[in-house]
Amino acid sequence: MHGVLELIQAVDAFLEAPKNLATGMGQLQWGAARDECAKRLKLPLEIEGEQHGHHLVIDAFPNSSSLKFCLAIQFGEHVVDRIDYELTVRHANQINSGLPQMVKGPHWHKWSYNRNTFKRKDNFLKLPNASAFETPRQFDATLRMFCADNNIAIGNHGIELPPRDSLL
């Protein structure tokens, strides 16, 4: 358990702090992901004008047959809060999570559901608990909800999912 408490406190403090997205002045460029069907946008997060190596990561799947994307807060290397937006997925929560045992469709792996679920700080976090969205949302509304919940000011962010680039 060594160091786990400090990691939890550090993530708590980070998520509570007001943050800005460092989007720069130019047009945002989606990069290639390992998965040839995916594209990735990784934007630094600033606290009081300083960047400490933490990011908002957006994965898009432009050729998916239905809306599919992933939003994540990456604290150093750890993803600590994530939305998996996909209509056909199923997710099972831990028995003692206090959440419904199963979630269908888009779901949110909130830090608050998962902050006590790990025992080693050098392993990547599984974030095993998630809640469903009550109503399906489009990308922009989901991004704004996610950022607001994590105290990230985005304003007129200019982030749009990349267009489909294949017929099938």
Next chain:
Amino acid sequence: MNLNALIQSALSEIFEVHSVNESSVVTTQCLYPSGSFVQVTVRGGEHTFYVSDEGMAVQEIESAGAVPSSPDRMIQPIAASFGLLVSKGKIMSQQCSLSDLGLNIALVANASRSAAEWFFDTLKVRQDEKFKAIVSHFLRAKFHSAVQSGVLTGVSNKTHKFDNIIYLRDHRKLVVDSVVNDHNSISSRMVANWDLRSANHSGIEQRIVYDDRDKWKAEDLNILSAAATLVPYSKAWDVLSKFALQ
């Protein structure tokens, strides 16, 4: 409705099959470490089929922030133990007949889950960057906006960047640096802290927090202690809390 039919109905609620483009996606009874149900994709015609996890095992660990350097090589032994193939991060069956399709769906799903579990058990967060970030955010949680990064000038007249300068009462400053058990990390922070200490600025206190979960050589700690007072990470909260009260 008899019990068998009830069970069949309950299972079909979850373990459904749906079409995506020219293939079918099957939700299986296996679970990834994140709690997601393993889904596999089936392609083929009336007599021959192929089953794939479409790279979901690798995507599981990537969703957690890891970047596996050569995923195919990593998961190939796991896939092989199920009699399966790996290509471009995807675990795949060989061509199979309808009578073997159910078995191959189960094999791919279990191999994909096993591969994802292996990633979570094996891949580790790099300690140097993580340790630096943890110390920084730990200090910000403790001292709030009194912590700032900045540059300070040493006796050599060279300026050094410090991530954590804490502005205490009475115009005093507490400089807290972090170091991991790595030659480059030790050298760079040793030079910066020694140069600053040698300048004898009034009102500046220096501490170096080192990661005491590693096995340090005594001589490395001795060198660092010549540059600033050392604090083991396991005691940093207690030691540095005293400054918050001053």
